[in-house]
Amino acid sequence: MTDTNSAPTETDYSATLFLPQTDFPMRAGLPKREPDWLARWEEMDIYAMQREQARDRPKFTLHDGPPYANGNIHIGHALNKTVKDLVSRSMQMMGYNSAYVPGWDCHGLPIEWKIEEQYRAKGLDKNDVPVNEFRQECRTFATKWVDVQRQEFKRLGVLGDWENPYLTMSFDAEATIANELMKVATSGQLYRGSKPVMWSVVERTALAEAEIEYADIESDTIWVKFPVVRGHRDPGEAYVDRRPPTADEINPRLVQDEAFVVIWTTTPWTIPANRAISYSSKISYGLYEITLAPSENWAKTGERYVIADKLATEVFAKAKVQAFQRLDTVSAEELSRIVCAHPLQNLGSGYYFDVPLLDGEHVTDDAGTGFVHTAPGHGLDDFGIWMDSARLLGERGIDTKIPYAVDDAGYYTKDAPGLEGARVIDDSGKKGDANDRVIAALAVRGAMVARGRVKHSYPHSWRSKKPVIFRNTPQWFVYMDRDIAGKAGDTLRSRALNAIDATRFVPGAGQNRLRAMIADRPDWVLSRQRAWGVPISVFVKKHSNDILVDEVVNHRIVEAFAAEGADAWFADDAKERFLQDRHDPADYDMVRDILDVWFDSGSTHAFVLENKQKWPDLKWPASLYLEGSDQHRGWFHSSLLEGCATRGRAPYDAVLTHGFTMDGDGKKMSKSLGNTVAPQDIIKQYGADILRLWVASTDYWEDQRLGKEAIQTTVDNYRKLRNTLRWLLGNIAHYDPADAVGFADMPELERLMLHRLAQARCSGAPGLQ
RNA sequence: UGGCCCGUAGGCUCAGGUGGUUAGAGCGCACGCCUGAUAAGCGUGAGGUCGGUAGUUCGAGUCUACCCGGGCCAACCA
Numbered sequence: 001m002t003d004t005n006s007a008p009t010e011t012d013y014s015a016t017l018f019l020p021q022t023d024f025p026m027r028a029g030l031p032k033r034e035p036d037w038l039a040r041w042e043e044m045d046i047y048a049m050q051r052e053q054a055r056d057r058p059k060f061t062l063h064d065g066p067p068y069a070n071g072n073i074h075i076g077h078a079l080n081k082t083v084k085d086l087v088s089r090s091m092q093m094m095g096y097n098s099a100y101v102p103g104w105d106c107h108g109l110p111i112e113w114k115i116e117e118q119y120r121a122k123g124l125d126k127n128d129v130p131v132n133e134f135r136q137e138c139r140t141f142a143t144k145w146v147d148v149q150r151q152e153f154k155r156l157g158v159l160g161d162w163e164n165p166y167l168t169m170s171f172d173a174e175a176t177i178a179n180e181l182m183k184v185a186t187s188g189q190l191y192r193g194s195k196p197v198m199w200s201v202v203e204r205t206a207l208a209e210a211e212i213e214y215a216d217i218e219s220d221t222i223w224v225k226f227p228v229v230r231g232h233r234d235p236g237e238a239y240v241d242r243r244p245p246t247a248d249e250i251n252p253r254l255v256q257d258e259a260f261v262v263i264w265t266t267t268p269w270t271i272p273a274n275r276a277i278s279y280s281s282k283i284s285y286g287l288y289e290i291t292l293a294p295s296e297n298w299a300k301t302g303e304r305y306v307i308a309d310k311l312a313t314e315v316f317a318k319a320k321v322q323a324f325q326r327l328d329t330v331s332a333e334e335l336s337r338i339v340c341a342h343p344l345q346n347l348g349s350g351y352y353f354d355v356p357l358l359d360g361e362h363v364t365d366d367a368g369t370g371f372v373h374t375a376p377g378h379g380l381d382d383f384g385i386w387m388d389s390a391r392l393l394g395e396r397g398i399d400t401k402i403p404y405a406v407d408d409a410g411y412y413t414k415d416a417p418g419l420e421g422a423r424v425i426d427d428s429g430k431k432g433d434a435n436d437r438v439i440a441a442l443a444v445r446g447a448m449v450a451r452g453r454v455k456h457s458y459p460h461s462w463r464s465k466k467p468v469i470f471r472n473t474p475q476w477f478v479y480m481d482r483d484i485a486g487k488a489g490d491t492l493r494s495r496a497l498n499a500i501d502a503t504r505f506v507p508g509a510g511q512n513r514l515r516a517m518i519a520d521r522p523d524w525v526l527s528r529q530r531a532w533g534v535p536i537s538v539f540v541k542k543h544s545n546d547i548l549v550d551e552v553v554n555h556r557i558v559e560a561f562a563a564e565g566a567d568a569w570f571a572d573d574a575k576e577r578f579l580q581d582r583h584d585p586a587d588y589d590m591v592r593d594i595l596d597v598w599f600d601s602g603s604t605h606a607f608v609l610e611n612k613q614k615w616p617d618l619k620w621p622a623s624l625y626l627e628g629s630d631q632h633r634g635w636f637h638s639s640l641l642e643g644c645a646t647r648g649r650a651p652y653d654a655v656l657t658h659g660f661t662m663d664g665d666g667k668k669m670s671k672s673l674g675n676t677v678a679p680q681d682i683i684k685q686y687g688a689d690i691l692r693l694w695v696a697s698t699d700y701w702e703d704q705r706l707g708k709e710a711i712q713t714t715v716d717n718y719r720k721l722r723n724t725l726r727w728l729l730g731n732i733a734h735y736d737p738a739d740a741v742g743f744a745d746m747p748e749l750e751r752l753m754l755h756r757l758a759q760a761r762c763s764g765a766p767g768l769q
Numbered sequence: 770u771g772g773c774c775c776g777u778a779g780g781c782u783c784a785g786g787u788g789g790u791u792a793g794a795g796c797g798c799a800c801g802c803c804u805g806a807u808a809a810g811c812g813u814g815a816g817g818u819c820g821g822u823a824g825u826u827c828g829a830g831u832c833u834a835c836c837c838g839g840g841c842c843a844a845c846c847a
Contacts (some may be wrong), residue, residue, distance in 0.1 A: 027808075068847050197845070206845065258835065269792090380844090513773045517842080520772085528845050596845075629774080633842050659774085660840065668840070699783075702775060703840055709781050713796055720796090727806055 005211060007710055022729040026724060030687020036153065037527060047159055053106050054097035062088050062098065063609060063622035063652065064160075065635045066105035066168060066601055068125070069145040070114070070671045073152045075661045075669065075706065076628060082695040083628055084656055085158040099617035102153065102161040103604060106142040106169035107533040108597040114141055115532075127204075132567045133533050138532040139169055157688050161615070166608045168600040170533075175561035176607035177600055181526075182554045183646045184238035184321035185538050185547050187485060189478050189492065191372075192545045194402050195525060196376070196383050199471040200461040201425040206529040213437065217458040217467060220435045222268050223318060223369065223449035224442060225260035225305065226340035226355055259287060259304045259338055261357070262449055264368035266456060269424045270433035271442065272344060272416035273375035273405040275353075278360035278385055282331035283307045283370050290316070292323035298448045305449075306330050308370020315369055318450040321484060332359065344438075345448035348418025354398055360385045377402045377472030387522070402472050410469070429466025476527040476536055476593060478645065495644040504654040513632050514655075516642070525680060526596050533594030537561075537567040540580065540589045548588060602638030605651030619648070626656040659703035677706050690714050693721075 062084055067077055084100065092100035115137045116126050126134060142635045146167065154162055167173060175695040184190050197206045265396040266273070286309045293301045299319040306317050306326065318325050335357045340350040360372065360381065375384035378640030383402075386393075390400040403415035410432060418441065428608045442448045454580045459468050480493040496518045505511040527536055537557050556578050560568040568574060608622035620744055621643075627635055636655055643651040660670055663675040670676065694714040 068845085105847075108847075110847075226775095507774090509774065513842085516772060520843095525845085530845075549819090597847080629841050630847080631772085634847070657841095662840075697782075705781085707781090709797085713781060716796065721808065723806075727810090730806065 013161075022726060022733055024729045028687065028689070028718070030689050031684055034157070034683075034689065035155075036159065036689050038559050041159075043152075044201055050092055050159075051097070051099060051358060054092065054617075057095060057097040059617065059768050060088075060091040060096035060098040060618040060624075061101055061609065061619045061622045062091070062624045063605065063618075064102045064624060065627045065631060066166070066604060067101040067149065068108065069104045069106050069112065069149065069167075070110050071145065073149055073679060075679050077149075077153075078156055078691060079661055079695055079704075080626070080628060080660065081156060081158045081702065082692050083151050083700055084145055085156075085160075085571050086178045086658075086692075086696060087624070087626065089149045089159060089353065098686040099615065100158075101164070101166060101606065101608060101615050101618060102141050102150075102158075102160045102162065103166035104142070104146045104149070104168065105597065105601050106139075106167050107594075107600055109528075109530060109532075111138050111141055112532045118518055126531075131570045134531055135567055136526060137353075139439045139687075141527060142167075142169060152680070155683060155688060157692060159245070162705040164614065166614075168602065168604070169565075169596075171562055171565045172611070172614075173600075173607045174534050174602075175558045177534045177595065177603045178556070178561050178566065180603045180606050180642065180646055181534075181536060181599065182538065182557070183597060184478060186549050186554070187645070189484060189645055190476055190526070190547060191481065192474055192524070192540070193477045193479050194377075194404065194472050195475045196378060196380070196470050196472045197475075197529075198459065199408070199473070200466065200468045201408070202429045202466045203461060205406050208363065212601075213460055214457045215460045215465075216455055217460075218455050219266040219452055219458070220268050220439070220451065220678070221261055221264065221441060221454045222271075222442070222451045223261050223264050223315060224271065224345075224373070225303075225344055225449050226343055228259045228261060228352075239733045254584070259306055261371055262305045262307050262369045263316075263371045263373040265373045266454060267378070268407075268438045268442075270375040270378040271373070271438050272351075272412065272419055273403050274342060274355065274373055275376055275402075276355055276374040276382075276389075277340060277357050278372040278374045278482070279335050279357055279370065281359050283331075285330040285335065285370060286312065286326045288316070288324050289327050290314055290321050290324050292452050293319075293321045296448065298443070298446075299419075303324035306335075306371075311368065315449070318452060320450070322519075335359075343442055343445060344418070345445075347441050348420075350417025356389075356393060358385050358389050364541045370480050375405075377405060378470045380470065404472050404474070406469065406471050424469060425467060429753055431767070457762055459527060471528075475525050476591070478524040478526060478641070479524050484645075491640060492645055494642050495648060496650075499640060499644055499650040503650055503652065506656045507652065510629070510632060510636075510655060510657050513629075514636060517633060517637060518640070524596075526599055527597055533597060534596055534600060535591050536591045537566075537569055537574075538591050539583075540591060542587055548583065550582060553582055577690060587598060590673065598638035599633065599642065601635050602640075602642035605639060605643060606646070608653065615694060620651065622652045624654045624656060625652045626658070629657045629659060631657070655672050658700040662705050663707055677711075682711065686711065686715055693718055 064084065065080075066742075067073070067080075073081075088098045088100040111731060115134065117128055118137075119129070125464075144618065150162055150165070153160075168177070181190075187739040199206055219269065263277060265271070270699075285306055287304055287306055289304045290299055290301050293299055297320055297322050299305075303339060305315075309326075312324070312326070325666075336359060338357060340357070342355055345351040355372075358374065358615075360374075374379075374385065375380045376382045386400065386402070394402050404413055404425055405416045407413050408429075410423050410426075412419045412422045414420055416422075419434070419437055422434045422437040424434045426432045439448065439451060462468060478492065481491045484490050484492065484495075497515060500511060500515050500518065503511070505514075539553070540546065542546065557569075560578070569590075570575075575588070575590050579585045579588060605620060607616050608615060609622060621736050625631075625636060626641065629639075636652075639652070640650045643649060660668070661677075663677070667675065679691060682688075690711065694706070697714065698718065
């Protein structure tokens with residue numbers, strides 16, 4: 001037997017066997033081949049084919065939440081869009097007309113910043129450029145990123161109406177958004193109120209928290225005494241009324257003791273705006289008497305101060321007091337009932353009001369006096385406690401209106417009587433004369449205890465590096481608790497809460513989360529002092545807060561926006577153009593603020609789902625909103641309020657949330673930590689299908705981890721899946737229908753397998769709905 | 770600080786209705802088999818006391834409280 005003659009005699013068994021046979025390759029080569037597949041599908045226009053094919057089916061509308069058109073997509077976008085694609089395609093396969101119209105959020109601060117940055121690089125200033133020129137640059141910028149992200153999303157394999165997406169900045173969208181706002185205004189839900197914001201005097205602009213940086217600064221500090229008084233005096237009465245309390249007054253002994261409550265502040269200029277003093281029921285306070293002090297001292301022998309026990313020694317040292325004694329304990333309960341006079345009372349014939357004491361969580365006895373001077377227009381804590389107490393204070397006959405004590409240029413207004421024209425900060429960012437004027441006025445009235453200087457961390461503008469102030473400003477709000485159209489109990493809040501109950505949440509916890517937010521939230525602040533957005537397109541009667549309600553004018557505005565975009569509002573002749581023949585332009589002010597971008601995105605249901613010309617395959621309300629869990633505060637929330645305010649219900653039937661993608665160790669991804677995973681890299685190295693398979697195999701209700709290991713696991717799984725398919729294909733290569741075996745003739749084992757397969761199919765499908 | 774959510778194999782992804790004997794699966798790993806599905810396929814095995822503590826209970830991964838770790842939201846960031 002030799003090699004040469006053995007081979008021909010061997011039987012070629014391979015010809016007698018049904019060996020697996022297929023040209024389905026074992027290796028996918030996804031990064032190379034995926035682009036070809038996508039190109040082919042695009043050429044076939046599969047999306048249009050689907051619409052055609054599903055024209056008569058019931059509609060399933062997954063309404064796309066718009067990503068912000070700013071920068072490349074990250075893993076969060078990839079996860080979100082992939083899950084949407086899985087849902088949308090599944091519903092199409094399950095017999096619905098599942099159209100998917102992607103969209104983008106285009107207005108807003110981050111894009112403004114980018115353009116401003118470019119300006120600064122060129123030595124330009126935003127304020128020197130006509131607003132519509134600036135807006136045009138923002139528009140161009142957004143357009144560019146819409147195109148980039150569109151390509152990235154398509155590369156992910158997401159099927160949708162990519163040639164006809166929605167944009168919050170398209171003219172028809174801007175027109176609808178403005179129209180939605182005017183609906184809110186017309187139904188009496190819009191009002192002008194006030195709110196303190198971070199304000200840069202140098203730049204004459206409001207700042208977002210992200211635009212603030214902290215730096216050390218040396219400030220004047222003062223200790224000021226507020227006399228405890230009877231309260232409820234008539235204007236013009238004595239500076240300090242200490243007549244004994246009458247029977248119906250609940251004023252305590254501190255009046256007869258002629259006591260003072262002492263506060264400490266690093267911002268003397270906020271004293272004119274003081275409306276309350278905050279204390280803490282967790283701190284122990286005492287009544288102290290000065291037994292020895294220099295004769296010319298601000299703090300005089302015989303005066304009695306209420307101070308936190310822990311800080312008394314320090315305060316008296318600052319006040320150059322030589323000796324003092326503790327007379328008594330002052331309880332929190334007693335503090336809650338007393339009232340002080342304002343230390344500037346009488347200045348400019350003003351400051352005749354009661355200064356109540358409020359129990360505040362933010363008060364500590366680490367520094368100061370244990371009492372916090374509270375100017376609701378000039379501090380976040382101050383504003384918070386004041387608003388929280390507003391109802392009770394109102395019942396006590398105290399006016400809870402917050403004064404506009406400082407104007408946009410940093411000057412005192414008439415709300416700071418006797419000090420008008422003094423300045424907090426000047427144009428170069430330096431301290432103005434306000435502090436000195438206040439201190440002098442306090443000293444004249446004997447209200448000063450001590451003064452000093454302190455170095456501390458203080459907010460500065462990111463851009464100018466100059467100090468900023470917290471300043472009360474007029475803003476536009478939507479009522480949460482006012483009856484709509486005069487129907488008792490039919491408020492925005494009650495509508496929204498009902499709508500939440502009527503909505504299906506997946507997972508269910510989202511319902512509680514959103515309900516808690518709606519139940520607690522204050523009125524919606526709609527106004528922003530910015531340039532890139534849809535204007536609050538209303539007119540206000542001069543010297544009043546009355547909003548012009550005129551359907552003809554509103555119609556003109558909508559028509560103009562639809563034709564020219566919202567830039568029409570900022571054109572030179574806009575006021576005359578919209579009011580002509582109807583109202584005297586001289587009688588009205590035009591609101592120059594723009595809308596919160598959340599109102600834009602909250603209105604997408606109006607300009608997308610209801611636009612039958614552009615997207616006939618969509619329906620209102622949406623079947624589903626599907627976003628990350630952060631959107632409880634964002635898009636789910638704003639869409640809910642907008643829908644309830646204008647249509648009485650949520651614009652969606654169901655809400656599905658997914659978690660966030662963490663790094664391989666379960667830590668959040670961030671550029672600064674360098675632990676981000678870019679979807680572009682995965683696609684380049686492994687292919688979009690690996691990313692999609694990872695998304696499909698993860699439990700997206702919760703946060704997911706994505707690291708090297710998770711990717712490798714997915715690659716391995718993909719290979720197994722692929723080989724299983726290859727084996728199946730190989731095995732049916734020789735299949736001849738004539739050989740088919742009837743179900744009844746199958747062996748029991750085979751029947752069991754087919755039964756199991758059918759079961760698996762049934763159990764999978766409902767899970768998607 | 771507050772609201773909501775999450776925490777089960779020495780690596781990863783997850784099962785574990787109304788509390789009940791030795792807590793399951795896949796991937797990975799180790800060892801072995803096969804060599805006409807072969808940059809494949811098959812088998813066997815090791816590995817966890819369930820984030821921590823304290824309770825309730827005859828009995829808790831499963832209930833309660835507190836704590837620790839992580840996440841989302843609490844801002845004119847989206």
